[in-house]
Amino acid sequence: MYVKRTLPATFRGRVLSWYRSSGRDLPWRRTQDPYRVLVSEVMLQQTQVARVLPAYARFLKRFPTLGALARASLGDVLREWSGLGYNRRARDLQLSARRSSRGLPADIAGLDALPGVGPYTASAVACFAHGHATPFADTNIRRVLGRAVLGRSATEREAVELDRRLGSRREPARWHHALMDIGATICVARRPRCGQCPLSSVCAYTGVDDVVRRRQPPFATSDRRVRGAILRALGHSRRGGVTMRALRRAVIDTRVPRLVRSLAAEGLVEVSERGVRLPAR
Numbered sequence: 483m484y485v486k487r488t489l490p491a492t493f494r495g496r497v498l499s500w501y502r503s504s505g506r507d508l509p510w511r512r513t514q515d516p517y518r519v520l521v522s523e524v525m526l527q528q529t530q531v532a533r534v535l536p537a538y539a540r541f542l543k544r545f546p547t548l549g550a551l552a553r554a555s556l557g558d559v560l561r562e563w564s565g566l567g568y569n570r571r572a573r574d575l576q577l578s579a580r581r582s583s584r585g586l587p588a589d590i591a592g593l594d595a596l597p598g599v600g601p602y603t604a605s606a607v608a609c610f611a612h613g614h615a616t617p618f619a620d621t622n623i624r625r626v627l628g629r630a631v632l633g634r635s636a637t638e639r640e641a642v643e644l645d646r647r648l649g650s651r652r653e654p655a656r657w658h659h660a661l662m663d664i665g666a667t668i669c670v671a672r673r674p675r676c677g678q679c680p681l682s683s684v685c686a687y688t689g690v691d692d693v694v695r696r697r698q699p700p701f702a703t704s705d706r707r708v709r710g711a712i713l714r715a716l717g718h719s720r721r722g723g724v725t726m727r728a729l730r731r732a733v734i735d736t737r738v739p740r741l742v743r744s745l746a747a748e749g750l751v752e753v754s755e756r757g758v759r760l761p762a763r
């Protein structure tokens with residue numbers, strides 16, 4: 483991958499200076515508490531910023547520390563997660579808290595070993611909470627770095643390599659926040675606003691993105707919707723849970739029994755002779 487020798491300094495300077503004047507002020511950027519940073523990164527994995535903002539505030543009010551999250555019942559954690567979807571994230575976040583009685587690991591390998599935390603989230607937490615200058619790339623970073631240098635969206639591997647070559651070692655958190663913001667507000671997937679972009683004069687974008695975006699099959703999306711409805715219905719029920727019959731009345735869908743079984747296999751609900759409920763422990 484060819485990167486002009488003069489490009490990194492120009493590129494970095496423009497990105498960082500744009501961030502100083504135009505970056506987004508988000509609550510998880512005002513803290514370096516590893517727990518709070520991890521909560522934000524896990525929530526942001528598959529949910530948009532606008533939906534994460536109220537959920538993040540609510541979640542941290544209820545579980546202000548790693549210890550508070552570890553001590554809560556999974557049912558209460560799932561109730562606070564309501565509206566964010568992908569509930570396995572909540573279960574894994576709590577498992578991480580329960581396995582980290584001495585605090586979260588500070589190194590990438592330790593973070594990566596936590597349930598539900600992959601290389602991207604581990605690197606992001608190490609960077610934002612501990613200032614590690616490590617390369618990583620989410621969808622926005624892939625788009626910005628890829629378009630600007632390669633003329634098209636980059637694969638994750640390409641973007642991480644570009645990030646390694648171009649990124650700021652002195653201000654790694656600001657650098658990554660800036661790229662995320664440019665990707666979210668200017669270098670958007672459709673019709674990028676190149677006229678407002680700090681990289682317009684060095685950008686190689688050709689107008690064609692040749693990295694095909696993988697769409698989830700509609701069936702998976704719709705299973706997810708019904709799973710969410712089941713958990714919401716259980717969240718509103720009394721602690722003892724509800725009978726399967728009542729649950730099928732609340733969530734009118736033939737897939738309820740099958741999806742209850744899969745939720746139970748993942749530890750997200752408890753099934754007994756009396757019915758179904760959110761985990762009490």
Ligand code: SF4
Binds near residue numbers: 626674679681686
């Ligand atoms: S100039 Fe346009 S295509 Fe290039 S990085 Fe900026 S917004 Fe994206």
